[in-house]
Amino acid sequence: MSVAAKAFEWFGLHKLVRRVVFEGTITNIEPLRVGAGRAAATFEPVDLVVVKITTADGKSIPYIPGSSLKGVFRSYVVKLMRSAELAVCGGVPGDTCLKGDEFEELEKHRASYESLVENIANALPKPICLACLMFGSPGLASHIRFYDSYPTDGYRLGYRTMVAIDRRTGTAKPRALFSVEYVEPGAKFSFRVEFVNLPNYAIGVVAESLLDMHMGLLKIGGLKTRGFGWVKIENLKVYGYDYRGGAELKDSIPALDPLDVDVKVVESSWLETLKNFANAWRGALQKLRKVSESGWRWSSCLV
Ligand SMILES: [Zn+2]
16 A cells, blocks of 8 residues: 555545544524425415424424535535635535546546545546545545434424515515514524544534534524524534544544644533644644645645
8 A cells, every 4th residue: 555545544435444423402592594495385374484304203393404514514614725725626516626437437447445545645637625525526425424403402483574685786675575484593403413534634624613603603594694593502522433443532533644633522621622623624734735735636745
């Protein structure tokens, strides 16, 4: 195995290296509206309903799909990475590193897993940015999994009639009222995100996004400019499992590659733990910029 393939073993998901879990509760302190779209509301008295799921006992309850959370966090992480002068793609059609057929040639020749990692590390034939490596891209699986968030306690749905704003003039559109459904502030939702084979600095940029969410800088759902979508974190537990060593990770999450550092888990304060992860992200930036400038050739930081 080459040096790069060994150092960046986490790139692939062919084998479990380690898993880190953030698990807790989120509470909306502002109205929360994760929408189901107009089509879903055809037979409802409201124009815009919240997305709901039917439970085993036939009840219809609001929830936050993991796919929505993943989208919110990916676009925020991309912004943070660009602020840090990393050249990452937007991860949307027309602005993505991969089309989906890039690894077919390798697979056709039954290339070994090591050569696949080697290819990504040396960015051949085309570079893959850190955001795609973390969140996935056509033909490349994601290292991050956001679970669906469900109400853990009670919740109340609210309804409000709003005036549509003309985007051109910035004034109220005549005769354009619409009604929205939302979850009233104070509802508690489960929250769980898993990082599979991901170094601490990559977890760190998500941790920084979570801290921003907690402070109201990153909001969830729709109508953000009308004061919706601030959610706060409560009782976050951070733990992991190292599959190579066959051991639980509780007090410390070890570094995973040459750019990474160990992160201390502070059991009494999830806020401190998230800050420690965010520091791992900040600490890796200089090296990450070098990798980014080389066209995401990761072996460039090994010399
Ligand atoms: Zn990309």
